[in-house]
Amino acid sequence: MHGLIHYVDGQPATVPLMRVAAKATIVDLSARVQVTQEYRNDSSETLDCSYQFPVPACGAVCAFAMLKADGSRIRGVVQEKEEARATYDEAVEQGRLASLMEQDSPDTFTCKVGNIMPRETVIVELTYVTELTEGETSDSYRFHVPSHVGCRYGDPPSSAPAGVAASDQGAAFSVDVSIEAAAPISKVDCTSHAVSTELGPDPSLSNADNLPFANFARVSCKTAHFLSSDVVLQITSAGVDRPRCIVERHPAQDSAAISLTVVPRFSLPEVTGQEFVFLVDRSGSMGEWGFGSTGAGRITLARKALVVLLRSLPHRDTTFNIVSFGSTHSALWEKGSRAYNQSTLDEATKHVDSMEANFGGTEICSALDYVFKVRDTKRPTSVFVLTDGDAWELDAVLSSVKDAVASATTEQPLRVFTLGIGNSASTAMVDGIARVGNGTAQYVTDGDQSFTGKTARLLKAARSPQILNARLDFGESADRAMKQACLDDDFEVVDATEGTEKLALEDKADSSSKAPLNLFDESVDPLAQDVGPAPPAKPVELPSPPPLQLAPRAIRGLYPGTRLHAYGIVSPASLLHDKVTLRGELASGQQLALEIPVVEAHSVGSSTADNAPFVHAIAARKLIQDLEDGEHDFASSLDKKDDDLVSRTVKAAVVRLGKTYSLASSHTSFVAVDEAEVDAARKQRKRIALPPPPMRAPVLFGGAPPAPGASPFMRSRMAAPAAATFSTFAAVPPAPPAPAPAAAFGAPMMAACFAPPPAAPAPSGGGGLFGSRGSAAGGLFGHQQSSAVGWGGGAGLFGGPAAGAAVGEAAGTAPPPKSKDPASLSPSERIDALAREQDFGGAFSTAALRYCGSKWAGGVASVEVAGFEGASETVKATLAVLAYFEQELGQHKEEWEGLADKATDFVAGELGVEVDEVQRLVDALKG
Incomplete structure (x- = not known):
């Protein structure tokens, strides 16, 4: 069953999911995703329900709403987390239709919907923004909409709903993606679904005729069947790895948000002796x-x-x-x-x-x-x-x-x-x-x-080597504004020793002017205790946001070939000029700098009553992430000994960002309440609430809650439903017959829980019961990804190793991967096979040539190294592999580059030449 979870006589059941629609807007390397889900309560009772959904940790939920059957829209507002819970509970008790969405972890959220009447249809609409990840090549990036939450080990948050098994009922699904790239788009691939792709900007844009046609694309997919796997798009665009800084002007505030991305290209001496x-x-x-x-x-x-x-x-x-x-x-x-x-x-x-x-x-x-x-x-x-x-x-x-x-x-x-x-x-x-x-x-x-x-x-x-003191430089005017902001906050830094001596002198002066203290004052009871109330906690005095709010606050992940994302909110917007400089230095003192031009995005500035512009939203989410990681100055500006005050100040800062930019976070939640006159039928109906299950289960839409009295381990390990429940999911392999129920909790289709694992890895991996995972949870699309009995070291239920495979130190008890016909290997499989023929020093064995095609079928006898006729067979084989890499696998250079670097060093050392001479020899072999 796909849908919202509720309980009937202690047993989990669902309000079925009828339709799913996803609409995404991709701008450069960021995206806004709006997901709409339609549910219908076919029962005869008024229900309180809950469900869990995934969002990438680099993303942020920035809008939430419910739509009633009559078309009226109930907009979610952001409140402090406890306040939002109280608002929701009060509304439900009053008989109002209400919904609460809160964060369980940075990448999982829970939504509760209260007072869904019999035969009532409810549409839940949520929006999140996210940055995009790297693709398979340097000129590509990947857009991914997750469809399920994995079954997680340990104790889930109290807000996470329990899971139920899946049925074969489907739901209509559609996705529409609008893409705006900084350079012409050369290709859009969807590895997960059949889609239609159309180049050019969305005609609905007011300035569509003036936009660069090749920089835009639209992708759509519609099906009458339920989503059976994650949505994955890979977009290829020339120069996507080039530095850029996109600026978004806020339509209602004097602020600008920036999204800076760069894939550094520089050559540094490697860290040795690691x-x-x-x-x-x-x-x-x-x-x-x-x-x-x-x-x-x-x-x-x-x-x-x-x-x-x-x-x-x-x-x-x-x-x-x-x-x-x-x-x-x-x-x-x-x-x-x-x-x-x-x-x-x-x-x-x-x-x-x-x-x-x-x-x-x-x-x-x-x-x-x-x-x-x-x-x-x-x-x-x-x-x-x-x-x-x-x-x-x-x-x-x-x-x-x-x-x-x-x-x-x-x-x-x-x-x-x-x-x-x-x-x-x-x-x-x-x-x-x-x-x-x-x-x-x-x-x-x-x-x-x-x-x-x-x-x-x-x-x-x-x-x-790590780049030290990496930072963004916005120019002198921004520096002056930051210094002035620090002065305006009235934070005074006093040397600790100087302050202590000053207080001691003041106390001494005050004491010398007072009358002597009577050592026997009969009005004083020396055994009396002060039983008055504890002193109140110091109030939080949150300073104003600085003109430059940058995230990450400290840039530590600046490495060659690895994309850096950085964000900022600049207020007033006039502090942002036409360029930003990325600076850093090495431990040796060598300075590094890169000027990055600031460019305006064509369509990111749009906002509605439901959400802020999305670069602002994702920048605010990154600022919240820094605060949660402890990246702030509150400890130094406040009493360092008062951890509670620092914690409350951080919370206040998170709440301010959440409310300002309409974000769900660790301390803020969305709550939506139907303020219309309470329907008498809704208020009078018997309501089936969502009580906490006997033991919390970390999954949704996949795996029954553990049986009462089960071991703590079983709280996070559920078995998969029977094979028949997956007949419509082509991407999911059929599960084997479930084992005999062990105190199953729920309807017959609910599977039994796994037995607890041994204290240490057992010599045998048989049965797949120990430590195997349960079903993956339904997510944004309510989809369950099965994980049937037999996962992990099982007795070959899915063609895995037979029982008795050893673990730990017992190397060699499992055979190495079976060799395949070299001619049938994919490029990546060839690279993997060649890697196994390379020794620790970088040399390739002569056996490696069998993976290098017909040109080298004759072995090293066909390898001629002009000027080095006496070179060893190992050197010749290594040169041949290097030539093969460059000539036949050039598009996969990133995969074999590390292997080639070691091989080149080996040949240079053996022949006593420089690296350039090795490259000459490789080029000669390629010819």
Whole structure:
């Protein structure tokens, strides 16, 4: 069943979803998405319902409304979170139709709808803004509308609704996307659905005739069937990686919002002598599942990424380790990282090939703490986290990473990079770890087989030195305005020692002028206690917003080849000139600078009564994110010892931003109340409310709540419904017959809960019951992505390994990937195969030539190296592979570039020549 959840006699049921429509506006690298969902209460009772939906963590919900059957519109307003809850509860008690939308985590939201009458149709409309992520190539970017929330491990927020199973009932679906690019659009691909694409601006724009035709496109998709997978568009536009700063003028305020993006291109000396630690998620949610006949899965994607990452490590003065985690964690080498050489590379590869998703739950925080504790503090350390991030412990994880990074020294820094795996990967977790870890994040979707370039970007960033004091410079007038704002706030900084001495002298002067104190005053009871009320908390005095509000406040993720997004709100708008300068410096003192022109966007300034202009909205969301991360000056301007005052001041600042720019956040929520005269029938009807279930379940539209009395682990591990419930979902493989019910909670179609995992990874991965994940939750479109019994180390239910596969240190118990006919390999598969033929020093074996096409079928005998006829077979094979990369796989350079760099260094060292001479030899072979 798709729809709003309510309870009947303690059993979950839904108000069915009838129609879904999504309308998106993409401007450069940002987007506004409006989703409309139509529900109908076919029951005979008045209902209170709830549902959960996903939003990318880099996005922000900025508008919310309900539409009644008579066409009247109930607009949501932003209130402080507790105030919004009280408003909603009061309205429901009065018999009014009302709705409340609040944030559970930065990437999950819950909506409640109260007093839906029998036979009543309710339309819920929500809008969010988001920045877009990098595409597969440097000149492309990706637009993604998530359709479900992954089943997350741990205790969900109290507002998150419980889940129910899915049925085969469908709903009409449509999507319309309007695209405005900064340069001509060369291609629009939709990898998920059949769409129609039309070039040119929307004719409804008032200035459509004057807009550059090639910079605009429109995409639409309509179907009578329910959405069965996420919507994914990839837009290719020339020069999308070039620096740009888009400005949006607020139509009602004297302010301007900027969206700055740049993919840095500069060459810096690499960080040497690093330690690399790969932290791999092997929880049940990373388990095997089918994609047609490929048998791919998240753990398979993790293994593939590791093979390339390991072979791209610097071969000189490098140490590394691999740590697996789930309910517990285990290191390849328990005594710490080892030197990178051929022997350790072979051992690590064997270990990677044996990896299965059989480590139970997702205890990511304890695994990170372990890595930070055992890291080599005498070296710079880069940690790579490969995970789907499906856990609720976000605050604890981010706090752990932030503290560890802050405690590292400048000479031996700690940085954390993330690779999010899977469609339902928690963007809040994956982006958050990279953000506070001074690293970068990349994503690979389910079934993606060509993502090597994304792993290469991560490693390239890790090998680059961090840019210090990176900042945006708006010119002298902006600097003067900022200084004046600081003076106007009346914050006085007093030296601590000077202040203490001054107070002591004042106290001494006051005491000398007073009469002597009577040592025996009979009116005084020395045992009396002051039982009066506690002193009131200091009131929050929130300073005015500064003229320049920039996010991120501290730019730490500035790396070559990795896109930087930065935002700002400038008030008054006159402080913004025709250019912005991005500045920074290296530890050596070398200064860096880039001037970026400011350009006006054609259509982003539009706003309605329901929402603010969207660059303002997304900039405000980034400002809120900084405040939540502790990036502010309140602690220094207030009493440092009064943590409560600082916390309340931060909350007040978040509430001010939320209300000013109409945003849902950690401290603000949307509430919509029908202010029309209360319908007598609505007020008198028996109302079925949404009580908290016996145990909270973190999913929606997929998996029954745990049985009463179940273990705590079962709160986040639900089995999938029976196979028959998925007959309409072509993208979801049929589930096997469910196991016998174990105290099932709910209707017969509700599946039984999984048994709890062992305390540590068991020697056997049989059965798929321990640590396997439940169903993915229904999201914006109410779609359930099945995760049937057998996920993770199962007994081959979906073609996975047989029971008895070992875990942990038992390298080699699972066979390496089966070899395929080289002629049938895709480009990415060829790169993966070639990577396995490269040793730690960069040399390719002669066996690698079988993957390089017919030109090199004869082996090294056909490789002629003019001037170096005595070169070894290994050198010749390496040169041939380099020539093959450039000649046949040029479009995939980002994927093999790290491998080629090591290979070039190897050849140069063997022949005693410079890198330029190696390139000459490669060019000769290509000819």
